[in-house]
Amino acid sequence: MGSNMKCINHPNRDAFLRCNQCWKPLCNDCVLRSNDGVYCSPECAHKGEEFKIKAAQNTNRSSLYWKFRTLRKFAIGVTMGVVILYILWIWGPEPIPSILSSIIDRIFG
């Protein structure tokens, strides 16, 4: 074991942790523990919290975007399927048009 990383405040002490925000190496005495990680100062802890809130907001937005994209893909897929079936019904080789005709008759007849 043993890293050569030294605390920014104590050059003769080994640093075991890094600030989550500014990535400075810290010894056990200099570390500031919060709910969501370790920081070098209250300023960094505050910035880290803001960053986390922003990240959560971004995740919400992107999941909405993803849902929209999935919906659009689904709609395109259905449209393509209908178009392909229509083309097969009009120009397709037998017995595809008669099979499709009998299916359509069963649905609408």
Ligand SMILES: [Zn+2]
């Ligand atoms: Zn920091």
Ligand SMILES: [Zn+2]
């Ligand atoms: Zn220190």
